Amino acid sequence: MEKYNIKLDNSTKKYLQIYNYIKNLIIEKELKEHEKLPPIRRLSQTIGVNNTTIVKVYELLENEGYVYKTIGSGTFVSRLKSNKEDPNTEFKNEDIIHFDSGNPSTEMFPIEDFKNAVNMAISKEDKAIFEYDEGLGCDELREKIVEYLKTTKVKTTKDNIQIISGAQQGIDIVCKGLINYSDVVFLEEPTYNGAIQVFKSRGAKIISIPMLDDGIDIGILKLKLEKIKPKLIYTMPNFQNPTGISYSTYKKKKLIELAEKYDFYILEDDFISDFSFESNDNRPLKSYDDKNRVIYIKSFSKIFMPGLRIGIVEIPNELLKKILWAKYSSDISTPGLIQKSMYYYMEFFNWNDYIKVVEKIYTEKYILAKKLIKERLSDRLKVRKANGGINFFLELPRGYSSKDFTDFMLSKGVALLPGTYFFDNLVDDRFFRINIAKASIQDLEKGISIISDNLDEFLENYKNQLNLKSNKLFY
CATH class of the missing domain: 1.10.10.10 (Winged helix-like DNA-binding domain superfamily/Winged helix DNA-binding domain)
Known part of the structure; x- marks a missing residue:
């Protein structure tokens, strides 16, 4: 060392x-x-x-x-x-079409308006903006977020909201505040790799529950709960990463009911439920939480500028002190300049109009990508049923490796993410994710065409050539 x-x-x-x-x-x-x-x-x-x-x-x-x-x-x-x-x-290969990145296209960013918001923050707040904020975060920003959350049916107060430096930090501080060595955490399978790594770093025992087309497999979850008591279950109920699956209303309510019955908390990671896409219910799980069982992380990285690293965690009263301490021990506070600038942007620069623009862009891309994948790929690959979001999860036939496939497609000019990234333990690696956040309409059409046009060559030449190190991730 x-x-x-x-x-x-x-x-x-x-x-x-x-x-x-x-x-x-x-x-x-x-x-x-x-x-x-x-x-x-x-x-x-x-x-x-x-x-x-x-x-x-x-x-x-x-x-x-x-x-x-x-x-x-x-x-x-x-x-x-x-x-x-x-x-x-x-x-820096500008010719590569990126279906591997989850970051939004920079063309959506309201750069000029945000510059003005930053200038307003510095002008109005003066030197105070550069001091530490050792509490829950900027009062005015938390009030604005409370207003915004009402539009998604989430009712809360500013005193239950902690400003965080992105969803990853939110997962980390909740884990730091609640999870001890050998505590059990349930995860959806597949799920976000960043969460897997955080729980492992705390020494948690991870148990994965399969995802069905309408959400987590409640039957298997109940069987596990009869034998094992988790401290926490981590979930993305709307447009899940990587599958795009959304929970039915029944499963959202049932999960809260089970949390109350078996005495565990639910950590909800919400990154894009702001938009409905084709979903009949894009309400956050937190909006149904009448038992005070949901710890709600709301990230803005997929709908605003991800480099700002800002989000919130909405915390049940009995957990406030633990999670506030965990946040303070991580970085004391999210920078005041970022918080105040975000507040001034939301207050004075038509936040709701901006959200409508982003929804239109994402929805158009989702509908087009779904159509292209169905027309060009679904006859040869299995596609998980999704009803919105920015991710599509596909499956190669048996006998093929997703690492071989993603390497092959990268050589053709399309970057994809192998499915190994989203599983704690994966025996049969045949899955890969297409993420549409960064790609333009033209890139979607071109990229999916490249995958389609070269798929038969891959299927013909790569069967049963499994790479034993297929869980390596290259970008």
Whole structure:
């Protein structure tokens, strides 16, 4: 661990200093190709930062192509490719169509209006905007979010809302506040990998419950609950990542009923239930919570500018102190400039009109992608039934590896995410995800056509050539 003895200073944010340090180790080949990076907890202890900081560092390194994750094994150094003069250029291929990224297209961002909101915040708040806010967050912003949540049928007060630096931090602080070593956590299967990694980092025992077309398998969930008592169940009830599945109203209500009966909490991760798409019920699970069992995370990263890293966690009264402490121990507070700027934007720059524009863009892309996938791919691949959102989950025939498939399609100019990313334990790796958030209408048409036009070649040449390391993730 000697090579990771990083001396941090106050020149910039800690995670950026650590990111640049490790990136330089990779570029200078002090970390070799496929060398394993330290586990999150061990590295955080060595450097003297919290786990969330290292999670953010590894995510940034992964997004930039310097590392890859192997589910269940850890994080490893990627192979640097051809351009010896500038190692950074290999990760900037403008010809690749990205169906792997969950970030929205930058064309949606209201840059000019937000610049004005930032200027208003600095002008009106002056020096106070750069002080620590050691409480739940900016009062005015929490009040605006309470107003906005009413439009989704979620009733709360500003005193139950904690401002957070994105959904990933929300999962982390809830986990830090509630989960102890060997506590049981139930997860949907498949589900968001970031949540899997956070629960594992706390030493939780993970039990996966399969997803059906109308939500989690209630029958299997009940069988598990008869034998095992979870502390928490993590769920995305609307337009789930990666499947796009939404819970039926019955299952939303039933899950709350079971939480009360078996005495556990539900951690709801809501990233895009703001829009209805083709769903008959896109209400958050929290809107049905008459038992005070739902801890509700609302992320704005898929509907606003993800780089702002802002969201909220709505907390039942009895858990407020624990989660507030966990947030404080993570980073004291979300930056005041970000909070105040978000408030001024929501207050003075037609937030509701902006949301309608984003809904129109996403809905058009979803409808087109669904049509293209049905017409071009569904005769050869299984497609999970979805009724909205930004993700489509597809399945190759038996005898094929999704890692082989995603590598093959990347060579044809389309980046996809293998299904291994979304399972705690996966025996048969045949799944992959198409994410439409970043792609333009033209990219959707072109990218799905490329997949379709090259699919037969893959099916003919790659059967039963399973890659035993198919859970490596390259970007």
